[in-house]
Amino acid sequence: MAGRRGTNLKNDYWPKDLLLSILATLPAKSLLRFKCVSMHWRSLIINPYFIEQHLEKQQKKDYPQLVFASRASKPDMVLESMAIVDVEVGDEEGTKVRKGFRRSSSSICHLPCAHCFLSNSCDGILCFFGITSVFVYNPGTREFRTVKMQKKGFSPRINFCLEFKRQRIVYSSVNEVIAKKGMAKETNKRAYSDIFFAVRIFPKDFLVGFGRDQVTKECKIIRLFTPKEENDIHECEVFTLSSDAGASWKGLGEVAYFIRAAQLPVYLNGALHWILDIRHANPSEVIVSFDLHTEKFQAISHPSCYSEVSDRSKLKHMELLRLRSSLCLLEGKYYWPSRQLNIWIMNQSNGIWEKLFSINRGLTKNGIPLACPTAELKDGTFFVLRNWKNLQIFDPESQSDSEVLIQHEKYVDCYAYSESLVPLYGEPLVD
Numbered sequence: 001m002a003g004r005r006g007t008n009l010k011n012d013y014w015p016k017d018l019l020l021s022i023l024a025t026l027p028a029k030s031l032l033r034f035k036c037v038s039m040h041w042r043s044l045i046i047n048p049y050f051i052e053q054h055l056e057k058q059q060k061k062d063y064p065q066l067v068f069a070s071r072a073s074k075p076d077m078v079l080e081s082m083a084i085v086d087v088e089v090g091d092e093e094g095t096k097v098r099k100g101f102r103r104s105s106s107s108i109c110h111l112p113c114a115h116c117f118l119s120n121s122c123d124g125i126l127c128f129f130g131i132t133s134v135f136v137y138n139p140g141t142r143e144f145r146t147v148k149m150q151k152k153g154f155s156p157r158i159n160f161c162l163e164f165k166r167q168r169i170v171y172s173s174v175n176e177v178i179a180k181k182g183m184a185k186e187t188n189k190r191a192y193s194d195i196f197f198a199v200r201i202f203p204k205d206f207l208v209g210f211g212r213d214q215v216t217k218e219c220k221i222i223r224l225f226t227p228k229e230e231n232d233i234h235e236c237e238v239f240t241l242s243s244d245a246g247a248s249w250k251g252l253g254e255v256a257y258f259i260r261a262a263q264l265p266v267y268l269n270g271a272l273h274w275i276l277d278i279r280h281a282n283p284s285e286v287i288v289s290f291d292l293h294t295e296k297f298q299a300i301s302h303p304s305c306y307s308e309v310s311d312r313s314k315l316k317h318m319e320l321l322r323l324r325s326s327l328c329l330l331e332g333k334y335y336w337p338s339r340q341l342n343i344w345i346m347n348q349s350n351g352i353w354e355k356l357f358s359i360n361r362g363l364t365k366n367g368i369p370l371a372c373p374t375a376e377l378k379d380g381t382f383f384v385l386r387n388w389k390n391l392q393i394f395d396p397e398s399q400s401d402s403e404v405l406i407q408h409e410k411y412v413d414c415y416a417y418s419e420s421l422v423p424l425y426g427e428p429l430v431d
Contacts, residue, residue, distance in 0.1 A: 016044075019044070020044060020050055020053060023044070023045065023050070023054070024050065024053045024054045024056075024057040025057055027140070027419060028054075028124075028140030028141055028419045028420065028421055029140070031045050031054070031421065032141065045421070046421075048217065050421075051420070051421045051422060051423075052217070054420065054421055055123055055124065055418065055420045055421070055422065058124070058418040058419045058420065059418045061418075062378055063086070063087035063377065063378070064087075064375040064376075064377075064383070064416050064417070064418075065084055065085065065086055065416070065417045065418065065419065066084070066085045066374065066375065066383065066391075066414055066415065066416060066417060067084060067121065067126065067139070067414070067415045067416075067417040068085070068408065068412040068413070068414055069118050069126075069412060069413045069414075069415070070408070070410050070411070070412050084103075084139060084417065085101055085102070085103050085391075085406065086101065086102045086103075087101060087377075101405060101406060103406070116128050116129070116130050116135070117129055117130070117208075118264075118413060118415075119134075119208045119209060119210055119264060119265065120209060120210055120211075120264055120265050120266070120267055120272075121210075121267075121415050121416075121417060122210055122211045122212055122219075122267045123212055123418070123420050123422050124138055124139070124140055124417070124418050124419050124420025124421075124422055125137065125138050125210070125219065125420070125422055125424065126138075126139065126415075127208065127209075127210030127221065129208040132148065132149055133146055133147060133148050133149055134146070134147045134149065134208060134210075134221050134223075134239075135147075136210065136219070136221070136241065136424055136426075137424075137429065138420065138422060138424055139417075139419070140419040140420055140421065141421060141423075141428075142428050142429045143423065143424045143426050143427065143428055143429070144424065144426050144427060144428075144429045145241060145424040145425065145426030145427070146426075147221060147239050147241075149223065149249070150237065150248075150249050206223060206224055206225035206226070207223075207224040207225075207234075207259065207261070207263070207265070207274070208221065208222065208223050208224075209221070209222040209224075209265035209267070209272040209274075209290070210222070210265075210267070211267040211270065211271070211272050211292050212267075212270065212292065212422070213270060213292045213293045214269065214270030214292070214293060215270075215293045216293070218240050218241065218242055219240075219241040219422065219424065220238055220239065220240050220241065220292050221238070221239040221241070222236065222237075222238055222265075222272060222290060222292075223236070223237050223238075223239075223249070224236050224255060224259060225237075232258060232279070233254055233255075234254070234255040234257075234258070234259060235251070235252075235253060235254055235255065236251075236252040236253070236254075236255050236290075236297075237249045237250060237251045237252060238250050238252060238295060241424055241425060242425065243425045252295060255297055256297065257276055257280065257285070257288045257297055257299065258276060258277045258279055258280040258281065259274045259275075259276060259277060259288060260274065260275050260276060260277040260278070260315065261277070263275060263319070263320075265320075266320040266321060266322050266327060267322070268322055268325075268326070268327050269348070270291065270292050270293060271289045271290060271291050271292060272289065272290045272292070273287055273288070273289045273290075273300075273320055273327060274287070274288055274320070275287060275315060275318050275319070275320060276288055276299075276315065277315070278312055278313065278315045278316060282299075283312060285299040286299075286302035286306050286315065286318075287299065287300050287301075287302050287320070287327075287329075288300070300351065301346070301351040301352070301353065302329070302353065303329055303331070303344040303346075303353035303355075304353065305329075305331050305332075305342065305344065306318075306331070314331060317331060317332060318330065318331045319372060321372050321373070322416075323343075323345065323356070323373060323375075323376055323382075324345065324376060325348075326345050326346055326347070326348055327345075327346045327348075328343055328344060328345045328346070328356065329343070329344045329346075329353070330342070330343050330344075330372060331344070340358045340359060340360050341358065341359040342355060342358045343355070343356045343357055343358070343359075343373070344356060357396035357397075358396075359394075359396065359399065360399050372384070373394065374414045374415065374416055375416035377393065380395075380396070380397070381393045381394060381395045381396075382394050382396070383414070383416075384401065385412070385413075385414040386401070386404075388411040388412060388413075389407060389408045389409075389410075389411060389412065390404045390405075390406070390407050390408070391404070391405045391406040391407075391408075391414065392404055392405060393405065
C-alpha cells in the first residue's frame, strides 16, 4: 500500500522551478517521451516559456552540435542527408577535455522537391527551399512543414557560384564555367569533374531567409525575388508559420537595397543579414538587415576594411557568418594578391567592428584558405571544413589545424546547431 501511495504524487510534489530547470537540460528526444508521463508534465513541456528556457540551455552548451548537409557533385542531387554530431567531453583532473565524437545520422531524403537548397538555420530549425516551395524542419522534434510559394514572377534560373583557386565568380551555366577556365568536357574529363569540387548551386533570381520574431517568437520565411526577367529590382514577401491554417504570403513591395545574388543570409537577434551587390546605388552601404518584427530593411555599419568607393570590388570577396553570438564578416578570402583571410566581429552594443583574427594564406594548401569557421570552441579554436569533406579544428593563434576528425565521402555543408522544441505547426517526418 505504501508503494501504491508513492505512485499518486501530487503535481506540486516537485518544485516547479526545479523541475523545469532539470527538464531544460535534457535532449528533445527525451522530452518528447516525457510528455507522456502525465498531463501536468505535458503542459510544462509545451509551454512557450519552457521552450525558450530549453533553447537557451542548449545554446549555452560547452561544445556545439553540428549539422552536415550532404550534397553530390551533380546539380540535380543537391541535398541527400545530414548527421548531428556531438563532441564527447570527459574530465581529466577536473578539467574538461575533448574525447572524441559521437555521430548519429538522421535522414532527410524525403524533401518535396527535386532541386533543394539549404537557406539557413535558426533556433534549431533548418530551412530548405526549391523552385516552388519552402521546407522547414526541426530535427529535434522531427516536425516539418512545407509552404508553397506564390506563383508570382518567373521561374528562376540557376547560378553556379564557383569557388576555385583565387576567385569567387557567379556563372549562369556549367558550360560558362568550363569556358572561363579554358577547359573542355570532351577532352579533359578529369578537369571537368574537378570543377564541380568548388561549385555551389543557387537560384539566380530569388533569395530565401528564415528566422524568428524576437517579440512574438513566431517563425517567419522571407522571400526576395525579381518580378520579371532582366529586372534587378527585388520584391519581398513574408510567410508567418503560425497555427492559422489559412496563413498566406504577405507582400511587402519593392526592396530599396540591391542584394547580392548567390549568398546565404545570416540570422542574428531577430534579423536577417546580407551583403549588398557591387551595383548597389549607395556606395557607402555594404550590409543590409531585415528586422523580422518590424519587417523593415535597413543598412547597418560595416568594418573599416571597406571605406572608400574604390574598394567596391571587395564586396565580391566578402561573406557574412555568425560567431560568438555576433555578426562576423570575412574579407580577402579569394582576393588576390591578399595574403590572408581577415575575420571581423561586430560589437552588438555599439555597432563597432573589430578584427577577430586572420588566417595566413601562405600557410594553407595551394594558397586556398580554410573554409569559413563553423563554430567556436571554449578554448578559442574553431571547427572548420576542409575541402568540403574533412572536419578539423583550427587554432588561429598558432595558425594550424588538427588532424581530420570526421571525413565524409561526399561534399557537405557544415552548420552549427542547437536542439530545440520550437513548434512549426506542421507534421512529424516519417522515414
